[in-house]
Amino acid sequence: MPPKALLQKMFAAAVDAAQPRHCLPQHLPPPPAGRTLVIGAGKASAEMARVVEQHWPAPLSGLVVTRYGYKVPCERIEIVEAAHPVPDQAGLEAARRILALVQGLGEDDLVICLISGGGSSLLALPGEGLALADKQALNRDLLRSGATISEMNCVRRHLSAIKGGRLAAACHPARLVTLAISDVPGDDPINIASGPTSADPTTCADALAILQRYAIDVPPQARALLESGRGETVKPGDPRLASSETRMIATPQMALEAAAAVARAAGVPAHILGDSIEGEARDVGTVMAGIARQVARFGQPFSAPCILLSGGETTVTIRGDGRGGRNVEFLLALGVALDGHAGIHAIACDTDGVDGQEEIAGACLAPDTLERAWALQVNPRERLANNDGHGFFQALGDSVVSGPTLTNVNDFRAVYISAAAVPPP
Known part of the structure; x- marks a missing residue:
């Protein structure tokens, strides 16, 4: 399964795991x-x-x-x-x-x-x-x-x-x-x-x-x-x-576990890094890029191919006048830090279908994302400085629009490091 399709399937599974029809009836009192x-x-x-x-x-x-x-x-x-x-x-x-x-x-x-x-x-x-x-x-x-x-x-x-x-x-x-x-x-x-x-x-x-x-x-x-x-x-x-x-x-953990099961069924190991990660979205994106690079280059702490999953609720300190969104800000910072690193894909979405104040759940990132942005004269660093993650990914056609999901277990982030990212011995 292509990386983007797998990541989107995992997001759908995370949302589905938190649907009231699955998780509510057994908790009703008499x-x-x-x-x-x-x-x-x-x-x-x-x-x-x-x-x-x-x-x-x-x-x-x-x-x-x-x-x-x-x-x-x-x-x-x-x-x-x-x-x-x-x-x-x-x-x-x-x-x-x-x-x-x-x-x-x-x-x-x-x-x-x-x-x-x-x-x-x-x-x-x-x-x-x-x-x-x-x-x-x-x-x-x-x-x-x-x-x-x-x-x-x-x-x-x-x-x-x-x-x-x-x-x-x-x-x-x-x-x-x-x-x-x-x-x-x-x-x-x-x-x-x-x-x-x-x-x-x-x-x-x-x-x-x-x-x-x-x-x-x-x-x-x-x-x-x-x-x-x-x-x-x-x-x-x-x-x-x-x-x-x-x-x-x-809970967010239940959603991450459902997504991990989808990855493993597709033959890709999945590792949950945490369900309660907080901090500035762009800082979390930069740190996650460093972890992904370590996996790709040294096989630490996990061997590629693998998927790194995380949840929680990051924050965005508004400095610019862009359209915001903490998930797309995370993803754009991740992309800038990876700088087109081969074989690394990612998705970041809010499980309620609304990232920030936009009717957009989040977006997908691919190794060629920055290259395509520069070809369209869309500057990723300027968009990040302006808190305009939604504008950036929408210009590339990489937004994820789910519509109202009727549930909410916070942010969903998945970084896929494929075998292609590992250098030959």
Whole structure:
């Protein structure tokens, strides 16, 4: 199988492994004596809701919010669409309605909360004294700052009226079962959609320190909320969370293992380097190029042919005015560092189908990528400096467009070092 076709098949397998129809049904709790209410937020939440409906043997109702374009038909659970990655009024209204739905529940009732990546933006209910515009401005600044996802979510939790365990506390005394698809390094539930149903050990002081670290301009109302401690989240040990549990139904590691199985079935050894790799996308690309060169030249730490797999969530500090995308920035940096090295191919895509703010999952890299770019007078180093990975790969026709995948287990990266890359003895 040609390298590009194999890499694309592996990406498809990674996405398929995280589809709710495969990973959700076995995690459903038994029906309660009382009501069943389904709530949730994230790019996978609508598809998760549909699977719950298909497998639930008793009455239920509910409301989930997903990204524009990710809605699927449901009969008993209402699906609302809102904006990502910067929240909008639709997300605010959905969050307000979800919080209202869980009021007045009893001990015999069950709440099933469907959480996946993207929920931080989609479940947007500003904290005391904050306006939506305040949260939008802070979100934009955080996205451009280079802050890690855990840092961004720490700030979001402390400026929210629903995240950081607040939604779980509102469900008390009903039983709460959260079914989560992880899109974060380490699979910590507090960082998936900023943890609306998870106890939060971080503090307002932590959030302030992050904003100061990245020199982000903080609106006065937000600063007052954090400095006063009024933005504090629900902490571990809170009795309102005693009847709450979280079940991780899909993770980046599961997706990488599915992709590795496809490679091995094609006769190519696959090695998972990590499912939670973070850092600047261009730096990770440069390091990965060094590892690939070592494999090609010395057969260390693995012999070629082989495929190096990794996941996680890198960051991009915006310096230019290009179209961005952390996966394509990684891939372009990898290509620049490899400089046309023979026999090395790669793919880097976001498993939700959206890399950055583009409706493009990512792209593919080949040994002749830079040569073709120069022939089109497309300068790879200039495009990298301008954060324009999408513009670069789209000019070459090498973008990967999957459309909405209805799931999200973060970034998928695969580097294929073929036997041709190994010099003769």
